Amino acid sequence: AQSVTQPDIHITVSEGASLELRCNYSYGATPYLFWYVQSPGQGLQLLLKYFSGDTLVQGIKGFEAEFKRSQSSFNLRKPSVHWSDAAEYFCAVGEDSSYKLIFGSGTRLLVRP
């Protein structure tokens, strides 16, 4: 069965510092991979997605993610974090034969002034 692991429950970074959020997936074929962000009191918003082509994907709000098949990873990065990036981040994998998304447990990002 497919699964998604986000090993970090919480991450704290200083404003202006770089950020990397980890995501590992378990899936036999080429996965459909997503990063969503949930700001406090809000629904989820798509940051970026990957399903084929260039393994480095650019998203909104200055985020990027890199698909590494050999490591079964799809880590999210941002070179300089802003206080408004404080939120919960979810990695998800899509099933090839349906519309289901399997979500990780999320990583809560805290930003120090």
Next chain:
Amino acid sequence: DVKVTQSSRYLVKRTGEKVFLECVQDMDHENMFWYRQDPGLGLRLIYFSYDVKMKEKGDIPEGYSVSREKKERFSLILESASTNQTSMYLCASSFLSQGPQETQYFGPGTRLLVL
């Protein structure tokens, strides 16, 4: 802009009550989804629908049912609410055409407390 709205942001119900959560989308999406979000567990799919009157069970359908009478509206029903159904409920929608890589658009969520 895609808009997915949910009928209530907060809801308090008593054990045994029948609860309706409503979701409406304005983008003519074929697919609609209901998720439950719990701390440390991420989002788990309860049910989804790919057409009017069509539905498929997700990963945790027990204790829930759904209704889709119109394309833009997808309702989640708790037939007899229990305390273990206290949670955040998120609705989402997407187009059918591109398959799994279609973006799902989420509503703001309904936080349900069952006493």
